[in-house]
Amino acid sequence: MHTIGFAIYEVPQQFQGQRDVHLDKNFFLTHAQTAKSETFINLREVSSRFKLPPGEYLIVPSTFDPHLNGDFCIRVFSEKQTETLPCDDPVSAELSDEVVSDEDVDSGFRNLFSKLAGADMEISAYELRTIMNKIVAKRTDIKTDGFSLDTCRIMVNLMDDSGNGKLGLGEFATLWKKVQRYLSIYKQNDMDNSGMMSTPEMRVAFKDAGGCVYVVFIHLE
Structure with a gap:
């Protein structure tokens, strides 16, 4: 059970309407989160409620610690009509053994x-x-x-x-x-x-620390 949470990003205007959105790590280093889970926590489920304007967003679940692999199940409940699609870009990370016996x-x-x-x-x-x-x-x-x-x-x-x-x-x-x-x-x-x-220093530090993310695309009417 890893410590997990998620962040939500608004899809840039030039990518809206596309169903094969591919955003590299530079996007996440240069764009602020629209919303995020209240905390990263060591539980099987993390949930939050948000009120967002109509648009297209990326939901990015991740582990708190970098270089950890995990499977995520994401459920979206909305009061308005939505369309949700996974982004199936391959995700990989070079895992380093930091465990000390x-x-x-x-x-x-x-x-x-x-x-x-x-x-x-x-x-x-x-x-x-x-x-x-x-x-x-x-x-x-x-x-x-x-x-x-x-x-x-x-x-x-x-x-x-x-x-x-x-x-x-x-x-x-x-x-x-x-x-x-x-x-x-x-x-x-x-x-x-x-x-x-x-903020600029933190972006570079986050890049140096490494990480592994999984992305889900959601369209809000």
Whole structure:
């Protein structure tokens, strides 16, 4: 069960009326979302209600984490007549193995984990929030209000292969590896060194992070 959500984009005027719309990644980097799901969440179903003007739109479901494959079933309920078609363009991604097993963790990180996790040798969302906020509080090059408990719960859900709601040694090491990677991408694309990301910077950062999306075309009368 991956953490999932979706976004809705309005089809550009030059593509309206076509049934074989093909929009590359540059479109998603340069066009704002018309609407989106309230949150990305680790559930089997995500639903939202929107009021949109007549037109043609793309519904783009995706996983929260990049480079994950998944099958999506999309249902559209409308008060007005609609026509819905899938966009069958092939989607592919080069998947990199970022999973760290317990055996791959070095002794230094293992000792650090023991101190952070405590007697049960697992890290809960509450403990993760404390750890992450202590880390970012020491960073003067990043502006942040810190990690909320909900954010840390999502992070735990993403990494929790055992399903017990906590992170073991390998799971935490995998999360830490991902955090370091995204932090590096963030810093590389913070071109003005403001500690924050502008919309153009975020577009490039999102491109660097990679991703895999699935598209559905909908026409609203």
